[in-house]
Amino acid sequence: MAPVAATAAQGPAVLASPDGSAAIRIARDASQFSIVRRGETIIAASPLGLELDGAPGFGPLVLERREDVKVNRVIPLVATKASSTRDRYNGTTLVFREQAPAGRRLLLDVRAYDDGIAFRYRIDDAAPVRLRGERTAFVPAADPECLVSVAIGSHEKPFERSKVSALRDGVAYDVPVVCTTASGRSSYAITQANLAGYTGASLWREGSALQVRLSATPERPAPAYVSPAGLTTAWRVVMMGDRAGDMIASHLIGNLNPQPTQDFRWVQPGKAAWDWWSGPVSGLKPDMDSYRRFIDFAAASGLRYYLIDAGWAWGSGPDCWIALPGTDITRAADGIDMPELVRYAAAKGVDLLLWAHWEHIAPRMDEVLDTYARWGIKGVKVDFMNRDDQDMVAFYYRIAAATAERKLLLDLHSAYVPAGLQRTYPNFITQEGVLGAEWNKLDSSVTPQHNLMLPYTRMLTGPMDYTPGGFRNGTTASFKVRDVLPLTQTTRGQALAMYVVYDSPLQMVSDAPEAYRDAAGFDFVRRVPAAWDETRFLSGEPGRDIVLARRQGRSWYVGAMRAEEPAGATERVPLRFLAPGRYRATVWEDGATPNELRRVEREVGPADVLELRLAPGGGAAVILEPL
Template sequence: MAIRLWAGCALLTAVSLAGCTKPPIVSSRIVLSPNARISLEIGLAHDGSPLFRVRRDGRDVIAPSTLALDMTERGTAVRFDHLVITAVDHGKRDERYAMPGRATPVVSHFMTMTMHVQSRQAPVRRFNLEARVSDQGAAVRIVVPRQAGIDQIAVAADRTQFVFPQDRACLAVRHYEMKNSHEGGYTPIKASALAHSGLYDLPLVCRTGRGGETLALTESGLENFAAAYFAGNGDKNGVRLRLTPNPAKPKAPPVTIAHVAVVTPWRVVMLADGPEDLIASTLVDDLASPSRVADADWVRPGKAAWDWWSGSLAPSVPHAGHNDATYKVYIDFAGRFGLPYMMIDKGWAWRPPGESVDLPNANITRNAVGVHIPELVRYARARHVKVWLWVNWLTLDKQMAQALPLYERLGIAGIKVDFIYRQDQEIVAFYHRLLSEAAKHHLMVDLHAAMVPRGLARTYPNFLTQEGVMGLEYNRWSTKVTSGYNVRTAYTRAIVGPMDYTPGGFRNVPPAQFQERSIGPMVMTTRAQQLALFVVYPSPFMMLADAPSAYEDAAHRPVPGADFLKLVPAAWDETRALGGTFGNSIIVARRKGSDWFVGVLTDEHPRHLAIPLSFLGKGRWHVDSWTDGTVYTSIDRREGAVRSRSGSLILDAHANGGAALRFRPVR
C-alpha cells in the first residue's frame, strides 16, 4: 500500500475544518481488520509528529490523535517531531492460547503494521510505531529500540490522546489521588465534561452515537512502564493519558528505563456493535505477552468459601473469629458444597501483641495464637478442599523468598495479596516478579486493592483474578453498591478481565431497609441478582461472600438459591452477550461443556426483558430458572423445556433484581 499524500481537501472528512485548510495527517499508512470493518491509520502531521486515527465502517471513532512521548536521555530532550518515515512493515498475527477460566483455546487474528520513523536532524533517533487491528478493535504503541546514543531514558509524560469526532455519552470512574484502590462507581458523563485535571480509571466506555455501537478505551501489555489514567482532553472531545508516578517520588519522571528498549503498553480501542458485546471481548488478553509459565496444568479455577465478608460468622463456635474452630466451619461448608477452596483471610498470621491484623509488619511464615495452618491444610485436604491465604503485599515483598517455598511445602493452593493501592512502574515490576515467583512454587494469585487488568492473566496463567473494583465488601460500610452500579460495572470493569467482586450476599433487603454493618452484612439487591452475578461477572477464582449459615439451614440443607451456587461454574468455555440496555440491564450467556448458563441484571427499575434463545443449538433444552420471588430473599424456582427456535423467554425482572438460568440439552 503506498504512502498517502495530501492533495487538495481529500482528507477533510476526519475533522471539522473551516474552508480548505491542511489536513492533520499528511502521509500515512493504513491497516485493516480481518473483516475490513475497522481501519487504523498512522502517519505524520505537518511538523513531522506522529498521529493515528481509528475508523469503523468508514466513519471515525477516533479522530486524528497525537501519538508521542516526552522523553529525555541523560537530561537531554529527545524530540518526537520532525520525523520521517523510513520503512513500513505489514503482516498478520494468528495465535491460539490457553487461559484458565476462558474458552480454550482462545483464538486471535490480528493484521499488523510497524512504521519505522526517525528524526530528520542530528542527532538521529529511531522510533517504531506499532499497530494491531482485529475484528474486536485496534491498538497502537510506541517502541524506542536500543540504539547508539540512547541508553538511559526518562519518560516524563505520554502525550498520546484519543480524540472523539464529536461529544459522547460515557461511563467513567474518577479518582482524586494517584495512589488509590481502583474502586469506584462508574457513572454517566459526557466526554466534554471529563475534567482536564481528572484521574479517570480504565476502561472508559462510550457510545459512538451510531446505533448501539460502543467503544472502550484501555491498555494492555504493561511491563517496565507505568500504568496510565485518563484525563479530559481540554478543548477537544476525548481523553489524554496521565502516567502514574512513584508515590515516594511524585516529581520524578514516572518511567525510567536503562539499557533496554522503551516499549509503551498497547493503547487499546475496543469496539462492538452493542455495549453488551464488549463483555465477550478477548482483545486485552490477545494483545498481552504470551504465557511465561511453561507448565500451567496445575492451575485450577474454582469457587471458595470465605470468612471475612460476613465477619467470620459461625454460630456454632463460642468465640468465632481468627481461630481454627471458625475456619473449620467454613472448610466443612466448602466440602459439603463441593467448593474446591477455602480462603483464610487476614488474621491468621503472627503479629506483635496488640497490632492490627492487616499491618505490614506481620510475619506470614508464622501462625497467630489459636491458628495452625498446617493442621487446617490437612483438615481441608481430608474434605477435598485446598486452602488459600491472605497476605499484605508489603509483608510479602519482604518475606517472599521464605514464604512462597513454605506455602508450597504446606500444600497452600494460592495467595490473596492485598493493600497494593499503586500502579506505578515500581509496583508493575513487583507484579511481574510476584507472579513469576508464585508460578515457580505452584501458587495461584488473587491481587486486591490492585489496578484493573492489563492482560497479565495471559502472561501468568496462575494469576486467576484481581480486585480493582468496588465489590460487595462496600455493603459493610456504605450504600454505594446498588443494583444500578452492578449493571454499569458489567458494561465497564467486567469487560477488561477477571474481577474479584465476591458476590453471593444472601441477606437481601430493599434499599429503604438497608443498614450498614460489618457482621452479617446486607445487600440492596434481590437474591436472584446475587445469583446472576456469578454468570455475568468473570472470575476463575470466585468467592462466595456470605457465611455458611446464610446458605444452609441448621440441618445443612441449602436455602432458596443456594442450590444454584453449588452448580454454577467458575470457568467457562464460551461467552455470548444476549442483550441489554446500556447501564440499565444486561443479559449474558456462558457455556460450560454442553450446558449454558444465563445471568440477567436490572437496575433500580423493573424491566420486561426477552431472552433470545437463538444461541442454543438444535433440539430441545431443559431449562432451570431462579428468578425474583415475592420478597427480596425469595426465589421463584421453575423448570421446563424449550427449543432454540422458540424465539425468546420473557422475563419480568423486579427492581434491583435479576435472574439466573441453566439450559441443558435433552438427549
C-alpha cells in the first residue's frame, strides 16, 4: 500500500481505476458524483450527502484536501469461488470542510477498481451521530433496462426486467440492481458492501434516480441510524463489466471488507444431506432412526455434512417460522440423544449441523453455542431474521464472531443480501436471501427463467444457499406444488448444473435419500466440489442461459443451464480456457425425458468445442480431467 501526497485542485475530484477504464467524478462541494466506463457515462450526475437527525445539516462544503493511495496485493481466500484474489485499486479520501468558521468536516472514502467503483462517508468525531438517512442516489444514464427485485424482509422475490422510468412509485427495490447501458457495451450492478456498525438499505425510484433509503429498526422508526461516536457508512458500490456474467468472478464486494484476523484454515467446504426439503414444511418429527437414515446416506454418498433442520429441539412446535416461547434449543426433544448422534455420525465420517430460530439464539448466544460445541456440532443454520436494520446487522456480526471463536460454521437464512461479511469471517460459509428451491414446496415461482436470473443478479454479491438437488424433475407444464417429496420445473441436467453454476461452499443435497438411489447423475453430485480455485464465465444472457466453468486443482467443471426458449438447444462451449494438454471430458446432458440423462466420455483439448444438448428448462454438467 503506497500513500500518495495530493492536494485539492480546481474542478471536480476525479479518481480513475488502475487500467484507466473506470472513473468517478465528485463535485468540489460534495454535492454530486458521476461514473464513466470506457468513455461511456454509467451513472449520470447523482446526489451525495447525509441527512442528520438532531443536528444542523452540513452547510456549503469545499474540498479541503485529498489523500490518495494505490493498492495492489494478492489475498488468499478460504472456501469460496477462488483460492486467491487480487485487490488492486486507486483510492482517495476526500476531506470536505464547511465554509463557515470552525466548520465541520465530512470525509468521503473512494476506491476505483477496474471492475467497479465504491465510496462511503465518514465523520471522524467522538460525538454520537444520528441519521435520518442518506441523500445518496444513483441516476442511471439514458434510462437503461435493469433487472430488479422487490425488497422484502426475507429477500426472496424474483427478478424482473424494467426500465428505471417504469419502476413503481413507493416500492422498495433490493440490491443488487443490475443494468445494461443503452449501447450494450457495459453492464453494472448497484449494491452495497461492509455494513459493519451501520444499517442496510433499499433503492426507491424518485424521478430518474434510485434513492438510497436506510432501514430503520422496528422499535425506532427514526432516526434510521444512531452511532455512539463518529460515523462510517457502508460502501455504495457500482460493479461493472462488459457483460453481466463478467461480474460473477468479481471479488469486489469481499475486497471492500476487512480481511480475517484469525486462522480459518479449519473451515471445510462441502455438501450436506438435508432432511427438510423432502419432508413436511414443519420439519421432520424428531426421531433417532430418521436422523441415522440421513447420516447413513451422507456417509455412503461421501457427503461431509448432515443438516438436522427444524423440529429437533425440546418444545419446538410444527410452525418452525414461529419462535415458540417454550422452546429450549440447548435441549434435544424427548428421545433424541444429540451427543450420541454426533458420535454415530463421526464414526462414519460425517459432521452434524443444527437449525435454530434466531430469536432463540440472540438472548443466550454464548450458552447456546457453547452447548453445541460441547456436543460436537460443527455448525448452525440460523433462520427467520427477516430484517437488515442496524440492530440486525449487529446480530450478524456478533454471531459470525461467536461462531468463529468456537470453530462453528454459520449459515444464515431469511437473511439480507451478502455485503461481504464472508470475507472477514469465512466460517460464515453461505446464506440464503434468495428465492430458492424451497419454494417448490409452496408455489410455482421457481421457474427456469428465475433460475437463469440468479447467477447474474443475486449471486454477484456472495454465496447463495439455493439448496439444489431436487431429483423429481419435470417441466413447467407438469409441475404441481407438493409439500412432501416436491417436484421441480427443470430437468435432471439442470439439477446437476446448479452445483457448478450456483456459488455455495456449503451446498445442500436436498432430496430424500431414496431419490438418489441408482439415480442418473448422482455420480456427478457425489464428485462435484463445493469450493473452487478459479471461476470463469463463458457465455450466456440473464434469464436465458449460462455456461460457467470452475476449476479445482487441475480439473475443470462446467455447468450449462437454459430457460425455456425453443432456440439454442445446443450450447457450443469452446475449451480455450484449458491449459495445453489432453483431457477426459465426462458429460452429463439432458436425455429424452426430464429425469433422464445422456452420459458420454471423449478426449478433448483447448482447441476443441464441446456441444451440449440442453432441453427447455434443462442443463448439462461436464468434468474435464487432465490425462
